[in-house]
Amino acid sequence: xxxxxxxxxxxxxxxxxxxxxxxxxxxxxxxxxxxxxxxxxxxxxxxxxxxxxxxxxxxxxxxxxxxxxxxxxxxxxxxxxxxxxxxxxxxxxxxxxxxxxxxxxxxxxxxxxxxxxxxxxxxxxxxxxxxxxxxxxxxxxxxxxxxxxxxxxxxxxxxxxxxxxxxxxxxxxxxxxxxxxxxxxxxxxxxxxxxxxxxxxxxxxxxxxxxxxxxxxxxxxxxxxxxxxxxxxxxxxxxxxxxxxxxxxxxxxxxxxxxxxxxxxxxxxxxxxxxxxxxxxxxxxxxxxx
Amino acid sequence: xxxxxxxxxxxxxxxxxxxxxxxxxxxxxxxxxxxxxxxxxxxxxxxxxxxxxxxxxxxxxxxxxxxxxxxxxxxxxxxxxxxxxxxxxxxxxxxxxxxxxxxxxxxxxxxxxxxxxxxxxxxxxxxxxxxxxxxxxxxxxxxxxxxxxxxxxxxxxxxxxxxxxxxxxxxxxxxxxxxxxxxxxxxxxxxxxxxxxxxxxxxxxxxxxxxxxxxxxxxxxxxxxxxxxxxxxxx
Numbered sequence: 084x085x086x087x088x089x090x091x092x093x094x095x096x097x098x099x100x101x102x103x104x105x106x107x108x109x110x111x112x113x114x115x116x117x118x119x120x121x122x123x124x125x126x127x128x129x130x131x132x133x134x135x136x137x138x139x140x141x142x143x144x145x146x147x148x149x150x151x152x153x154x155x156x157x158x159x160x161x162x163x164x165x166x167x168x169x170x171x172x173x174x175x176x177x178x179x180x181x182x183x184x185x186x187x188x189x190x191x192x193x194x195x196x197x198x199x200x201x202x203x204x205x206x207x208x209x210x211x212x213x214x215x216x217x218x219x220x221x222x223x224x225x226x227x228x229x230x231x232x233x234x235x236x237x238x239x240x241x242x243x244x245x246x247x248x249x250x251x252x253x254x255x256x257x258x259x260x261x262x263x264x265x266x267x268x269x270x271x272x273x274x275x276x277x278x279x280x281x282x283x284x285x286x287x288x289x290x291x292x293x294x295x296x297x298x299x300x301x302x303x304x305x306x307x308x309x310x311x312x313x314x315x316x317x318x319x320x321x322x323x324x325x326x327x328x329x330x331x332x333x334x335x336x337x338x339x340x341x342x343x344x345x346x347x348x349x350x351x352x353x354x355x356x357x358x359x360x361x362x363x364x365x366x367x368x369x370x371x372x373x
Numbered sequence: 374x375x376x377x378x379x380x381x382x383x384x385x386x387x388x389x390x391x392x393x394x395x396x397x398x399x400x401x402x403x404x405x406x407x408x409x410x411x412x413x414x415x416x417x418x419x420x421x422x423x424x425x426x427x428x429x430x431x432x433x434x435x436x437x438x439x440x441x442x443x444x445x446x447x448x449x450x451x452x453x454x455x456x457x458x459x460x461x462x463x464x465x466x467x468x469x470x471x472x473x474x475x476x477x478x479x480x481x482x483x484x485x486x487x488x489x490x491x492x493x494x495x496x497x498x499x500x501x502x503x504x505x506x507x508x509x510x511x512x513x514x515x516x517x518x519x520x521x522x523x524x525x526x527x528x529x530x531x532x533x534x535x536x537x538x539x540x541x542x543x544x545x546x547x548x549x550x551x552x553x554x555x556x557x558x559x560x561x562x563x564x565x566x567x568x569x570x571x572x573x574x575x576x577x578x579x580x581x582x583x584x585x586x587x588x589x590x591x592x593x594x595x596x597x598x599x600x601x602x603x604x605x606x607x608x
Contacts, residue, residue: 267480
């Protein structure tokens with residue numbers, strides 16, 4: 084039972100980690116709390132479902148197309164949305180509130196389109212649900228792959244942020260946008276890039292979960308909420324932190340379900356969340372240097 | 374040479390800067406003196422593109438027009454600002470702060486050389502490369518901020534109240550370093566309340582009052598001028 088709970092927790096945690104990493108990079112660089120984040124994930128899930136159904140191509144291969152398209156759309160949304168807002172907003176705070184309200188509207192717009200195209204039915208299909216034996220437990224390959232994807236995205240994200248000039252520019256904008264302008268970084272370029280990257284990660288996650296999860300057009304907000312919890316727990320802008328916090332949250336959830344009661348998972352998650360907020364308001368990995 | 378003409382800035386209906394004009398030649402240190410709220414900071418922020426200026430203002434750096442450029446392009450053109458409050462990347466190390474100064478392609482190839490120049494001006498920074506910038510003292514942070522600005526290979530360096538919040542000892546240390554920067558052919562424009570020390574290292578100065586530049590003279594003349602004595606040097 085332990086091994087089963089561990090594997091279930093890691094695969095679930097992989098999904099949490101993925102969504103949180105995408106959201107944290109979007110928010111920390113662009114200062115836009117994207118409430119329509121989960122809609123990108125569900126949109127990608129539907130795209131994978133539809134393309135797999137019509138073309139019969141493996142969803143993992145489809146991701147090669149869906150993820151860059153999501154990057155482009157996400158980038159475009161930011162450019163269209165942010166340009167007038169940045170021009171108008173007097174302060175950073177005003178911009179943050181305006182853009183959050185805008186993404187709130189975007190949430191309903193995307194959801195509406197998805198409802199129109201795919202209806203409100205529960206949708207699911209199965210791909211690569213073959214059992215993989217690890218020690219004395221089994222886990223479906225498609226679920227295991229979410230965990231692998233989380234590790235890969237976490238690793239690539241770390242390399243991008245810590246080892247490349249572009250990543251250094253993104254971190255600079257996250258820490259001090261004015262300072263970034265003063266060394267010649269185009270802050271709007273960086274914000275657009277981060278927004279695109281976040282959207283791409285959301286879409287990757289959407290494709291991964293579509294292979295085993297039942298989803299509806301109205302489910303995006305569930306992912307946004309989970310991502311938000313993990314991001315706040317880890318400390319905003321901390322990509323490896325989001326990976327660790329996401330995995331931990333998944334483990335907590337599956338162990339509570341296995342050893343206590345499946346009905347308690349949500350309560351325990353929020354209790355952990357509350358505890359972290361009380362003890363470390365800046366997040367587990369967050370720093371308060373300013 | 375930096376040349377500013379007819380520069381005005383409005384905050385809503387309030388005219389914070391009116392029709393300002395000034396020049397800074399390469400290798401020259403120029404100070405802008407004025408009381409709190411006279412428009413010194415506004416002037417320097419408008420020149421570097423951090424606040425928008427009213428139409429009609431002209432800013433040029435060696436024949437390149439800067440007044441219509443966004444701030445990151447202004448940096449690329451060779452004008453660097455060390456802002457009030459420094460705006461360092463406080464959670465990053467000193468080394469990361471400095472290397473981000475050489476972010477632009479124009480400055481990248483010369484990054485190692487720029488770093489040597491920064492170390493020659495602020496030798497202290499060499500031992501502090503791995504320290505998180507936000508954990509340093511105010512004076513050291515100011516050195517990092519100036520160092521970061523120098524990494525952008527500026528032709529003109531703007532300093533907004535560099536002595537603010539520093540002890541007298543650190544202020545002297547900082548001001549002593551500035552002629553070394555000007556000797557490299559960089560024009561330095563300082564906005565300061567610390568009139569005595571800034572005039573002592575400057576060649577020229579401008580006086581600003583209620584958003585208008587009301588006087589300009591050599592630093593020696595300004596130090597002797599009764600008006601300056603009365604207004605800024607405490608009698």
